[in-house]
């Protein structure tokens with residue numbers, strides 16, 4: 078795994094108390110190497126979870142962040158932003174991806190770490206909602222779990238016993254590139270699989286074996302514990318078909 082210099086500065090316990098998937102700071106640091114964030118820019122952190130990435134954006138790039146999430150309460154994130162000393166420039170917002178409270182063209186950039194696949198595979202989401210939030214020439218960036226290629230069934234045979242219909246949102250980088258570029262709204266400037274993903278994912282999977290809890294704000298019908306652990310899922314991927322994909326694209 079490459080050396081993520083910015084991520085390494087952050088307390089490992091703080092990261093593992095708050096992560097909701099493979100180290101979000103690593104995914105964001107990788108993503109930001111392909112973006113041009115400047116102090117004072119307004120950035121949407123879409124699906125920020127417990128806000129690790131929002132703190133990182135404010136501290137590392139000096140941007141103002143709207144930390145948007147659904148499962149995690151804005152009041153809980155505000156406490157974390159206060160503790161991290163960034164509550165003057167990181168604003169917690171509780172909003173669903175299809176009911177966002179922002180003006181059109183408000184943001185200079187929108188990033189989303191391990192979240193966009195929950196709503197963004199919808200053919201109309203970029204066009205109907207997401208692209209409107211960022212001004213022309215502004216930047217989009219996502220990091221999502223997926224596969225190194227598309228599979229006829231939607232998943233590799235090795236993961237058949239672990240398959241949950243939610244995971245049909247896992248796609249290849251090429252799928253994501255086409256999904257965005259065909260709209261003509263953005264020009265994809267980078268799209269690739271991060272290297273060393275098992276090394277990035279395993280520490281989270283190990284932690285989740287004993288610490289995983291569903292976010293308390295989930296509705297009753299959504300409170301279903303997964304039937305398998307992330308570690309079992311990773312170990313089953315003997316073909317190394319899983320990927321963590323980053324993609325960036327300015328708005329045309």
Ligand SMILES: C[S@@+](CC[C@H](N)C(=O)[O-])C[C@H]1O[C@@H](n2cnc3c(N)ncnc32)[C@H](O)[C@@H]1O
Nearest residue numbers: 096097101124125126147148173174190192195
């Ligand atoms: C796997 S968690 C990742 C959280 C965080 N980015 C991280 O890496 O720790 C996915 C996040 O996406 C958010 N999310 C999922 N569906 C959403 C929706 N429809 N609207 C807004 N946020 C959504 C959830 O609230 C959740 O915090």
